Amino acid sequence: MSKQEVVICHNLEENLQKAVTSKTYDKLFILTDEHTRTYCLPIIEKYPFLAQAEHICIGVEDIHKNLETLAYVWSQLSNKGGTRHSLMINLGGGMITDLGGFAAATFKRGIDMVNIPTTLLAMVDASVGGKTGINFNGLKNEIGVFAPANYVLIDCEFLKSLDYPNILSGYAEMLKHGLISNTEHWSELIKFDMEHVDYKHLQQLVATSIEVKEKVVEQDPFEKNIRKALNFGHTVGHAFESFALETGNPVLHGYAVAWGMVCELYYSHLKVGFPKDKLRPTIQFIKEHYGKLAFSCKDYDRLYEFMKHDKKNSSLGNVNFTLLSEIGDIHINQSATQDEVYDMFDFYCETMG
Ligand SMILES: NC(=O)c1ccc[n+]([C@@H]2O[C@H](COP(=O)([O-])OP(=O)(O)OC[C@H]3O[C@@H](n4cnc5c(N)ncnc54)[C@H](O)[C@@H]3O)[C@@H](O)[C@H]2O)c1
Ligand SMILES: O=C(O)C(=O)C[C@@H](O)[C@H](O)[C@H](O)COP(=O)(O)O
Ligand SMILES: [Zn+2]
Numbered sequence: 001m002s003k004q005e006v007v008i009c010h011n012l013e014e015n016l017q018k019a020v021t022s023k024t025y026d027k028l029f030i031l032t033d034e035h036t037r038t039y040c041l042p043i044i045e046k047y048p049f050l051a052q053a054e055h056i057c058i059g060v061e062d063i064h065k066n067l068e069t070l071a072y073v074w075s076q077l078s079n080k081g082g083t084r085h086s087l088m089i090n091l092g093g094g095m096i097t098d099l100g101g102f103a104a105a106t107f108k109r110g111i112d113m114v115n116i117p118t119t120l121l122a123m124v125d126a127s128v129g130g131k132t133g134i135n136f137n138g139l140k141n142e143i144g145v146f147a148p149a150n151y152v153l154i155d156c157e158f159l160k161s162l163d164y165p166n167i168l169s170g171y172a173e174m175l176k177h178g179l180i181s182n183t184e185h186w187s188e189l190i191k192f193d194m195e196h197v198d199y200k201h202l203q204q205l206v207a208t209s210i211e212v213k214e215k216v217v218e219q220d221p222f223e224k225n226i227r228k229a230l231n232f233g234h235t236v237g238h239a240f241e242s243f244a245l246e247t248g249n250p251v252l253h254g255y256a257v258a259w260g261m262v263c264e265l266y267y268s269h270l271k272v273g274f275p276k277d278k279l280r281p282t283i284q285f286i287k288e289h290y291g292k293l294a295f296s297c298k299d300y301d302r303l304y305e306f307m308k309h310d311k312k313n314s315s316l317g318n319v320n321f322t323l324l325s326e327i328g329d330i331h332i333n334q335s336a337t338q339d340e341v342y343d344m345f346d347f348y349c350e351t352m353g
Contacts, residue, residue: 004148006128006214008207009155012116013047019114019151020049020087027086028053029077031100033060036092039161040118044091053089054080058099062241062250065095065135067143073103084108090149093119093166094126094253097149098141101132105147115149118158120170120202121254124177124209127152129217129230138246139309140238146222154210156203167197168289169254172233174205176257177212179265179282180229183327185212186278190285228312228332232322233261236344239306240293246302251293258290262352263344264321267336272325283351292352300342307341 009015020028030053032041037057044050056076058069077086088111090100097115104113117127133144159167171194178186185208192205213230220227237253237260244251262283268274295303304319312320312333319341321334336344 003218004128004130004150004152006152006210007154008210009153012044012153012155012157015151015153016044016047016089016114016116017049019153020089022150023085023087023112025085025087025112026083027081028089029056029080029082029086030054030089030091031056031058031073031096031103032091033058033064033093033096035060036096036118040091040116040158043157044089044116056080058096060095062095062135062245062253065099067134067136070099070103070134073100074107077103077107082107082111084111086111088113089116090114090127091116091118092122093117094122097122097127098132098144099134101130101147101149102134102144105132105145110147113147113149115152116158117152117154119162120159120167120206121173122170123154123156123159123206124170125173125213125230127154128210128213130221135245138242139306140242141311142309148221154206156199156206159199159202165252165255168194169252172254172258172261172286172290174209175282175285176230176232176261177209179261179324179327180216180232180330181212181328183278186282186327190281194289223311225332226330228320228322229330231312232324232330233257233264235307235310235312235319235321236260236263236303238310239303242306243295243299243303244293255290256293258286259293259348259352262286263348264323266347266351267321267340267344268323268325268331270340271334271336272323272331274324275326278327287352292348295345296349297342297345300345303345304338304341 130148241256
């Protein structure tokens, strides 16, 4: 996988111009969803070098991260004269960078793309590292490819119009980066005042968070080994997310990851000795800020069924976890029996109230 250039922008116009003139592109496409078309597109569409760009807009959030929307984007690229020498600019959150990235990676076997993430989650996680895809068959990211954007342009100005639940959602992935990196970063994240967000300080934390992800991706771009660390919290988190979507109460990805981390930290404590003095404050932070997902023991079988489809598994029936014996001490390819998974759910229900 070729390396992507991640730029923390001080002048987005200049950085984007550099990206779109880095090669001779015959056509520029800007992909937005209905919200980023309203809140984010006005910031960039006035740039003179984007005057002739074609616009494609899709519906919002994960219910649209599907095959139908993907086919719509492909048809727009095709009908509006896209060629292999066109450039796709994905302007939005993780839904846009995942789906737009997959559309660009597959249209005419792949065209160049630039990600301009506009949510906290997409800045620290989704736009970086090359995982693209769509949900399919009720499962998260079931279809996709690894395809890094040529450039990722980070501008925290976009966060000004983002609602608080989506700030929290992105913060959950930052917390994950804290847990898999080092105590200093984790502790700074746990102490951060989420009720009165200091955006300058947040910007510094964003830069550190991106570095954590980039370092892991550089070592293992195709998730054969250590990249599984970035999936911490997701074995259970994706099951929670798919379950919530299926039962008609979709939740934000980061919330599902935060709740997934409660289960996986508990299991880390049992299986590899993650220390209690870090378990408690992390769970407390998640409980205070993210509330809880409502489910009962009647739902355990369904949740377990979702977990059997996790991409880290090598065969159905063997659920693969990434665990932590300390902050930054990562144990990949750990497994749990069905009883152990149900014990995690019991712990979750008892602890989260
Ligand atoms: N590829 C990866 O490595 C990776 C990593 C993490 C998450 N993901 C995926 O990312 C998706 C979640 O991404 P997300 O949390 O960014 O959600 P999202 O893209 O659905 O955006 C959340 C909401 O915020 C709106 N929005 C975006 N930017 C805005 C802005 N600046 N101002 C106002 N509103 C704005 C969107 O329209 C949407 O309504 C999930 O599908 C998840 O699976 C992928
Ligand atoms: O970049 C990665 O690797 C991750 O696992 C990051 C996750 O936060 C992200 O949600 C990713 O899309 C999950 O991938 P999946 O392979 O479990 O679908
Ligand atoms: Zn995630």
